Amino acid sequence: MEEQSAPTPAHRPAVLLVDDEESILNSLRRLLRGQPYEVLLASSGAQALEMLAQRPVDLVMSDARMPNMDGATLLASVRQLYPATTRIMLTGYADPSAIIKAINEGQIDRYISKPWNDEEMLLILRQALEHQHLARERERLERLTRVQNDQLKLLNSTLEKHVSARTAELQQTADMLDLAYEELKHSYVTGTEVFSLLANLRLPPAKQTNRQIIELVRGYCKVHRLDEAASRDLTMAAALYNIGKLSWTDSMMTTPSDLLHSTDRDRYRGYPKQSESLLMTLDPMKDAARLILHHQEHWDGSGFPDRLKGEAIPLGSRLLKLAVDFVELQRGLILERQMNSDEALLYLRQYSGRLYDPELIEDFIKVCALVSDITLTDPSVKVLGTRELAAGMILARNLNADNGMLLLNAGKVLSALLVDKLISFEAMEGAKYKVFVKVPEEGEAALLAGS
Template identity: 50%
Template sequence: MEDVAQQAVPASVLLVDDEPNVLSALSRMLRHEGYVLHTAGDGHAALAILEREPIDLVLSDAMMPGMDGVELLSRVQQQWPECLRLLLTGQCDLAATDRAINEGRIYGYLSKPWDDEGLRLTLRQALQYQHTEREQKRLEALTQDQNRELAELNASLEQRVEARTQELKQTADMLEVAFRELRKSYVTATKVFSSLINQRLPPRFQTNAKVGVLVQAFAKELGLDEAQQHDLQLAAALYNLGKLAWNDRLLATPAERLSVQQRESYRLYPATGENLLMALEHMEGAAKIIRHHRERWNGSGFPDRLKGEAIPLGSRLLGLAVDFIELQRGMILPRQVMRPQALELLQKFAGRVYDPSLCQAFVTLCRDKAPDLESQGRPVLALETRKLEPGMVLAEDIHSTSGMLLHEGKRLDTHLIDKLIRLEDAENTRYTLLVYREEEADE
């Protein structure tokens, strides 16, 4: 689809902030994007511009004196519902964001200080989404017009009816393409939003991408339909949404080390994530999966203590993938668990925490195919230490019981391989390492 910023009629964007330096910075950053830019220093000035100018998108600061950003965007939604609305906030305020989603029906929100490229990409995707919806409405109106014309034709005019039927078929095909583009724009916007969530998390805890790869592969392995796979893809990208309000200490504390007070906050995050997404109609399926991905097979999970098959299938699947990755990242136990041991732990708790049949299928998938999956398609090998060769490059971090040994991307030499073998003997254990295959390592 043609980039919105390059269309014949440029998009009109209104920037609203009570700080002149912020407006100047936003204007400088966007002036080469091909938009018609308008600026306002408060909500009333913004409404005056909207009264006299056709505006496609409003980007408003959340915290402004007088009329704040949530109230402004709510009024924009009521008076100009086709105008897209984005919230720019300088603090992690879930209450304001929740209000903006429910009252202003915002497309999304961005945090200050913003990432220039991320903000540009969000605006492009938002305007592309708007363009797709307008095109879909145009095509629907065209279909209605053609249906009226068809009703007026005489039934005996077989050739004309056939011609019109062909036109309708072409229109239906165009509508299908438009719908697919709209669905694709939802996924793209969700990935952008997921990247913004990751900015709040420590690098080691940015798990969404790997969880998404595993979930997608497992869903295909189980033969889930396209709608289920779509909801799972969105849920994997956003399951950490409810953690945005956590402080840095809570984010960095493994689940098994949480205090009583911290555990209360921890148990709220799936429901919080669902609440933030429920206002968006196309996210209802993903929101339900997120709410229940911490339920347990024996009914001891949260937030609703669902048991057995009462837990949605997507939630059971997402929970397995999340725990498998988070065990390896040190987010559950106070140490990072090696991949083989993580699979053993999943099997150990099958029937209590996990659906036993689903868990076995997941473990089998991970053992047979996950090396390629976890590296997002890059060719890798799983080798015992004594089968390693100099020149191989690690495809994942190596951890011992005492902590980090080597980082992903480290090229092995004879000295390092000998050191690993001696460490195995000293700890009376055996490591299985993921390394890039020779053709990948040479790149």
């Protein structure tokens, strides 16, 4: 007889919220009102454990800092006693030691900062419970497969025809398991991107980087047809490469790395290792964590943390380095002056063979042309110094001074007088401009010069 599963009513997940501040619990209860959850409240870790002992709970979300029993200790106990229960930490400050303790001991599924965004909070809870549902469904299917295997052994001795039919049924079950597992992996990638958006809230909009880096990495993977596993690891690494910076001060988060003082510079050099430490205990993140660990290594061996050189650096880390620097140069997070996209690409070319893999540079520039506003791949555009300029040339990009002031707009036709003024202003500033220009045909140049 085949195993029949009786229909059951739709499961209403039980969500236990733990915080020693009544106002926080009230805010969360109001937020979840109208959601398809059974909401339970506890004001301490001890009370939460008592409630868990009395009834099953699908998800526990606990504040990190509470008297007597902190959130990390509570979630570690939940993991030991009720391993199937999803665990989320809610905290109002960035404390690397608390985060690492929660990840290592409680193996938390998510980390949310106060104050939270209501829509993002609801999205995280929904995804966490969907992830849990998929895991439970996968376990149910595995149990069903074991039962069907036992039945197959019994039938094998009596009816060959029945064996053939059952084998086809088992294949269908295996396909369902594969599909469920793929959904789990996809959910993990989505979760990392959601978390990266939350982490970006520490930065002003003009300094946020993760979304553009994810798009660049995805574009590269698509153009070069990287396999699904490599694409997934690179995307997760791009989403969480800077998670180790969450404990920094706001000032350090926005200061260009070249301007950091010695103490802050040492802390900066430690962020790839800090990021890897936070992610290594999450099994689906291990390969992505390794890419993050080495994304600040240099092609010539002068990088950090391990001074790897050349092809000893993982390929994904070399690509992530290009994407991170391309975006951070434009955000003013590496040098004091913010570059435009073309200037950032020229910088990558300039340090090819020193900081970057020379074999990746041109392919990366082609991908940037697909997803960014650049003129560097236009053969009619030249990059010249001020003393190489001539009357009749046309600016292909806005020209800005080192302090960010706009000097000339794109489309401006240069005259001899303008060229002389640029040379004088450059000398007065002590700067060295890179000017993106188009050189017209001879007849057109004469016409423009005359006008």
